[in-house]
Amino acid sequence: MPVMELKHVNKSYKISGGETFQALKDVNLSFEKGELVSIIGESGSGKSTLMNVIGGLDSDFQGEIVVDGDNIGEYSEKNLVQYHKEKVGFVFQSFNLISHLSVLDNVTLAMTLSNVSKADREKRAKEILSAVGLQDQLYKKPDAISGGQKQRVAIARALVNDPDIIIADEPTGALDSETTEQVLEMIKEIAENGKLVIMVTHSERVAAYSSRVVTIDDGRVINDQVKNTLTVTDNKYKTSKPNRNKNLSLFGAMKLALLNMKEKLSRNILIALGGSIGIMSVILMLSLGSGVNAYLTDTMNSQVNPLVSEVHMPDEETGNQTDINEIQDQNPMLGLSSAASFETENIEELAGINHVEAVEEGFTNFSIGTNKATFDENTAQFMSVTTVSSMITSADIIEGSLPKDGEVVITQNMADTLGEDLVGQDIQVETIVNEESLDLTMTVSGIYGSEGGLDAVYLTYEDLKSFVEEAGGELDPNIVYLVSDNAANTESIKAEVEDLNYKGSTTEALADTFSQMLDIFTYVLAGVAGISLIVSAIMILTVLYISVVERTKEIGVIKAIGGRKKDIRRIFVSESFLIGLFSGLFGVGIAWGLSLAANAVSTNYFEIDIIDLTPMYAVSGIVLSIFISMVAGLMPAAKAAKLDPVESLRRD
Known part of the structure; x- marks a missing residue:
């Protein structure tokens, strides 16, 4: 039974003027395990579109793409997520590694999205990285390794969930000739070890390594040539199976969000400090009112x-x-x-x-x-x-x-x-x-x-x-x-x-009236100070929107390796949560420092603590900061979740 079968696949795009352009025209293909298939054609021939529909990145097509008896065109979002996690792995021309993650973290990312335990995912990733010859590069960032090594990392990431199908988009397009040979030999070995490998290329040299070459022109398959049959051997890349069928946990999203924030550490610290000003102001106003009120009450009670x-x-x-x-x-x-x-x-x-x-x-x-x-x-x-x-x-x-x-x-x-x-x-x-x-x-x-x-x-x-x-x-x-x-x-x-x-008691009635007036005055001042919280929310909203733009390709990669819309939202909301948490902590810390200074002065001159910063105010300030930040982060998170993976991966 074929691993994948395409039956009368057609794909059209809407273009300006209300017209449509048909990128794929009645494509019929069948693929088996152990094949290394090259899909070749000139630019605009439809080969990238074919790759996207085969890989489940674009499910808006007519016809059928049957995998394990199911048409992926009829998959729900949940089914597509499982398809990306279990059945297909991608290798991209521009590697599409996440720059702020180490080599090891780039490879474990797909398993992080499946909520695999840290020990299991690191064990699996190290085995795969060792198989592709990168056992000594685990903790380097992508910028610190060569192009060939980057492509090996991309291959390891594609293999780590043990998929049946590997789709490689111009896998040697950014490599020199020597590195190209090494990568092609590795891809050939992967096919010989029982995987279906489909390469999209315009290079005859790359196609020469293939067991089968499918030529496409103007959206049609014009030639399907079997060159030679690969011999399936023991699976060099077959290691301990990852635990799949789970989704990204809240803790995992928090960890990814924290790693993302470390990449722009200075900016995020400034954002948190900016947000802390509003929290600090509100806490100080409430604490000042509480301190004066407490002094009034204590004075009355002492008499x-x-x-x-x-x-x-x-x-x-x-x-x-x-x-x-x-x-x-x-x-x-x-x-x-x-x-x-x-x-x-x-x-x-x-x-x-x-x-x-x-x-x-x-x-x-x-x-x-x-x-x-x-x-x-x-x-x-x-x-x-x-x-x-x-x-x-x-x-x-x-x-x-x-x-x-x-x-x-x-x-x-x-x-x-x-x-x-x-x-x-x-x-x-x-x-x-x-x-x-x-x-x-x-x-x-x-x-x-x-x-x-x-x-x-x-x-x-x-x-x-x-x-x-x-x-x-x-x-x-x-x-x-x-x-x-x-x-x-x-x-x-x-x-x-x-x-x-x-x-x-007339004394108590007078004190109560004064206390009520003081409470009103305190809340008015806190409300005025709280205006800065609106400014903070707008600042967080803007920065997270910028972050969505900056990380568009990263979002596309996450979706390609099995990330759900919910996972994307969860990562961005986690970032806004962390910004709010740090803003609240900074605000409480600054307010506490200022209250110590103010109380030292008031005690020296008036023998009273003028500011009463209670634990309730501190906790409330942190909770308020988190709430405002998360509300501000909802729209950017929703925008990130809705990004189309195909368009995202095209973004430079």
Whole structure:
């Protein structure tokens, strides 16, 4: 049974003006194993077209080309890929070796596309290269070997998948006479070892080596002459069989992409650095916002007890809340609240909230011009009398301790005005609470660490209540502090307080508002910085399109040796993935370096880390870079996959 049989094969091309040109006209041929067939003819006779249809590079023809009982003209893409991997090997006039791959890698490429393991494909390639006399040239690049050696590499690549058919297009056209003899002898040996070898040539000298010469003219076979029959011998080129019937793996595509990128290393580094600028800018903006936000939160949390929730009566209960809020904005630690007092049922309702361990009653009073403290002959004005609670901790006291019965804590500014070493000294406190004038002699137990803002006197709720009642008045709490059983439950308590229509801490509300504004500002800045990511995507898109043009012939070779469209896309998408990965890594690295420098300066001057570059931002930056790069690479990858192998191989 013939290895290949052509039955009434016709091939036409569309030309300008809507006309067609018929390149092959009713070609009928049959080929057997062990034949060395030369197809000869002048330029334009149709011999290259015949080679393309026989090799499955061009399946748009009429008639039948039967191989193993199947018409390759009816093959699906999958069948054609298997045909190129298993049945046919190509040897090209211009060698078509991939310049950035070593001799060994050029030969193993066909097996890489079949996902053969590295050990197996290197073993097989070394055996074939040894058979063609190149065992000492394995790791050289094509530019470092002679023309004859390049053609031997091409022959080894054609043989490595052990195909039944070898198609050689002008295999000696770029060689000198001595090297031509050597290559022709090798090709003859291949045929004698049981392969069908079809050479396309216009040289009578090459044809003289053949066992059969087919002459073609104007698309027709005009002569088919058997010159002599070759004797099939033991297969010199028969080595360990490659593992076929598999396809290029993602890891294999990544490796090929990495080798391709190494060829243009400087350019790809510059592309990655260019892309990293956008990633770096976005990361820095987000990290700056996070750092400032963290500073704000830490500052607020450092002034409060995480176990305590501050509660006020709702706004509608009072008419002077606006003025009080403005004052509290200036000095959050005063704990100013509405004048509305809590009733017993209010306190019981709050005490019934889940995870509330204790309820502390409190009071704050604000007045202007009526409050003063005296020590010796020094007088200090203050604006607020506030009761202490678990909200204020010993950490807030810079000197001394929290007050007990008969004691007060005063602000640092008041202490500076009244005199030195006030802790343990008695001072005179004059104030008006609930319209009752109070003139109290109190011992200073500590100094509250407030710099700037409003001055205040802090004492226990029990003391203040007792003093007001002794003066003939009444005192009900206008602030309540809820102590939770665990800091983790504080937020749920605050949420329940809000659901019950009570008012939380004005300080926290102000901080939340500021935090939201800061987040918006941060995202706006990150969005502006992100514009550079669009520029990066366009740059990657352009460079990959250029790469497609530069590697057109390489793409044709890959398709000729069994590469699928999916494999081509996968290689180019892998390249865009790697560019995105390196861009992201560069961006994160640069952002990290700049954040260290910025934090060193901010720590030196302000004792804070202004930039908070979290692992989440770093990972997100890398993922974003990869995503943008891969999206940019989709169109070039699709273009590369659609290239016609015949046209690609013609590209200079």
